[in-house]
Amino acid sequence: MTIRIATPADLDAIMAIENASFPTDAWSSESMAAELATEHSQYLVDEDAGDIIGYAGLRSIRGNADADIQTIALLEARRGEGRGRALLRTLLAEASARGAREVFLEVRADNPGAEALYLSEGFDEIARRPRYYQPENVDAIVMKLDLRAWADRAAAAAAAAAPHARAENAPMGGTSAEISPPNSANSAQQCDEEKTA
DSSP, X not given: OEEEEOOGGGHHHHHHHHHHHOTTTOOOHHHHHHHHHOTTEEEEEEEETTEEEEXXXXXXXXXXXXEEEEEEEEOGGGTTSSXXXXXXXXXXXXXXXXXXXEEEEEXXXXXXXXXXXXXXXXXXXXXXXXXXXXXXXEEEEEEEEEHHHHHHHHHHHHHHHHHXXXXXXXXXXXXXXXXXXXXXXXXXOOOOOOOOO
């Protein structure tokens, strides 16, 4: 299983997951293609045996203090395996590398699994947008993460795990999944959940 940077060639597979995951408010192919092309975004795909089973996107202008998680979505049959968490952590690491200090996202109020994932990574609810998702009139929960605090917690967790890993001669891991170049056979760390916006 591999998390890699998305390319324009992935658009059809991404849109198939987008339309299945968000039948009433899916992005258009044109909007998604523009997101894949802009330097201000980083989109990832999660591949398993050559098939794209999930994707995620970040909007982060280099040097800006804030960034936005645009979306995380997985095929329904592959949710709950920890893969959404791997995608999220990879996006957060990219936001940090681009100089962001805070990360924002919106999640549907009727998606408690995704909300729990974000809370577990350190996001806090800061606002609600009533009836934001149409036509279902579902509220949007606006969440914010202090990226430096998140990185500090991840580093502390890695340091605490290090003696155990050394004792077993296991390779030391980072806080996020490693991003592989397109079509790489490298495997990536696994995780959890679905899309946010």
